Amino acid sequence: MKKENLKQYIYGIADNVLILGQRLSELCGHGPSLETDIACTNIALDLLGQTRSYYQYVAQLFDEDKTEDDIAFLRTERQYKNVLLVEQPNTHFGYVIVRQFFFDVFHLQLLQQLQNSTDETLSAIAKKAIKEVSYHKRFSSDWIKRLGDGTEESHQKVQEAVNDLWRFTDELFHMTEDDIATLESGVGIDVRVLKDKYYQQVKEILQEATLDIPETSWFQKGGKQGIHSEHMGYLLSDLQYMQRTYPDMKW
Amino acid sequence: MSTKLEQHIDPLLIPILEKVSDPEIPVLSIMDMGVVRSAYVKNDIVNITITPTYSGCPAMDVMGDDIINAFEDVGKKAKVALVLSPAWTTDWITPRGRKALEEYGIAAPLEAEADKEALLGGKKVVKCTNCGSSNTKLVSQFGSTACKALFQCEDCLEPFDYFKCLK
Ligand SMILES: [Zn+2]
Numbered sequence: 511m512k513k514e515n516l517k518q519y520i521y522g523i524a525d526n527v528l529i530l531g532q533r534l535s536e537l538c539g540h541g542p543s544l545e546t547d548i549a550c551t552n553i554a555l556d557l558l559g560q561t562r563s564y565y566q567y568v569a570q571l572f573d574e575d576k577t578e579d580d581i582a583f584l585r586t587e588r589q590y591k592n593v594l595l596v597e598q599p600n601t602h603f604g605y606v607i608v609r610q611f612f613f614d615v616f617h618l619q620l621l622q623q624l625q626n627s628t629d630e631t632l633s634a635i636a637k638k639a640i641k642e643v644s645y646h647k648r649f650s651s652d653w654i655k656r657l658g659d660g661t662e663e664s665h666q667k668v669q670e671a672v673n674d675l676w677r678f679t680d681e682l683f684h685m686t687e688d689d690i691a692t693l694e695s696g697v698g699i700d701v702r703v704l705k706d707k708y709y710q711q712v713k714e715i716l717q718e719a720t721l722d723i724p725e726t727s728w729f730q731k732g733g734k735q736g737i738h739s740e741h742m743g744y745l746l747s748d749l750q751y752m753q754r755t756y757p758d759m760k761w
Numbered sequence: 762m763s764t765k766l767e768q769h770i771d772p773l774l775i776p777i778l779e780k781v782s783d784p785e786i787p788v789l790s791i792m793d794m795g796v797v798r799s800a801y802v803k804n805d806i807v808n809i810t811i812t813p814t815y816s817g818c819p820a821m822d823v824m825g826d827d828i829i830n831a832f833e834d835v836g837k838k839a840k841v842a843l844v845l846s847p848a849w850t851t852d853w854i855t856p857r858g859r860k861a862l863e864e865y866g867i868a869a870p871l872e873a874e875a876d877k878e879a880l881l882g883g884k885k886v887v888k889c890t891n892c893g894s895s896n897t898k899l900v901s902q903f904g905s906t907a908c909k910a911l912f913q914c915e916d917c918l919e920p921f922d923y924f925k926c927l928k
Contacts, residue, residue: 641928
């Protein structure tokens with residue numbers, strides 16, 4: 511494993527969390543109800559906190575002169591290694607919940623493996639984050655059921671989101687070169703082995719929510735290589751606005 | 762299952778640490794919160810390590826600054842570092858801290874099983890901090906901060922926060 515592999519590997523994990531956190535924080539003050547508004551922004555806060563731990567670690571490992579803020583705000587689009595799922599927009603609340611649910615199930619599995627990493631810092635971050643992410647998963651699973659088994663309209667809307675976002679789930683289980691290099695040295699984990707259990711868990715909850723499981727074999731990918739969807743540029747222009755406009759600004 | 766709190770704290774420093782409170786829950790000192798992991802003096806510098814409660818808790822940065830200021834007030838230089846492992850659990854809140862929480866109007870965390878039943882199963886096990894009744898309902902799984910959920914008493918109608926169990 512080269513140092514660069516480790517850096518890219520951490521970006522792969524941390525960027526998912528940053529970008530999803532950014533999407534959720536867009537709902538601050540705009541959630542469909544006070545309860546869900548507070549929930550989404552609380553989850554965003556947990557995710558941003560986790561992101562900070564990962565980026566601080568990268569900064570400490572590689573670039574003494576770079577800070578967590580440089581990593582978060584000053585990279586170009588192709589340098590972000592998040593999956594396409596997390597950058598998808600908050601089209602409506604059904605999308606927010608389905609995106610969260612699809613990610614939470616994966617995220618918890620990932621962290622449960624990562625806590626056994628031979629890298630002590632990654633293991634510590636994972637152990638801490640597991641506690642938070644279990645709660646996120648409870649929240650999103652609960653809402654999948656409430657919406658799916660709710661009114662005719664909520665059912666139809668959440669089904670629409672499931673059908674639309676399903677094609678982004680397969681990418682979660684792709685291994686990049688960096689994933690393979692870090693796996694071989696005991697630092698990274700093998701996401702391929704999580705796949706069966708993931709789909710089994712997701713399907714169980716969708717069925718309980720009376721939702722149909724999409725029957726598509728076509729899946730979209732690219733985010734892990736830095737090739738993002740059109741939405742990513744808009745998201746980054748929001749995320750990076752202050753640092754780009756007022757370089758080195760501080761609160 | 763849950764990790765025991767291991768602290769290495771110079772007893773002489775405790776009175777100063779006890780003066781520093783959680784900025785979001787002012788009745789709770791950082792000692793009662795169980796976030797201080799070690800505190801010792803080396804080469805005239807006070808070295809403190811604290812464990813974050815939640816990863817993104819904005820109170821942690823403030824706590825760090827408050828600790829440094831508290832030692833500055835008594836003419837000492839302090840350095841604060843964060844340690845992630847072992848991760849903080851609500852079991853580390855002291856009995857005195859739990860009492861302070863309740864008096865402040867925040868229901869203290871229940872055991873893991875009861876907590877699950879209260880937050881997911883709709884069981885009436887969280888006691889109202891105003892009248893003590895267990896006839897309470899969950900209003901929101903998330904509250905004013907990441908560590909709390911919102912409840913309401915169905916007897917006296919008081920809305921109150923519940924500090925979620927974290928293990
Ligand atoms: Zn009451």
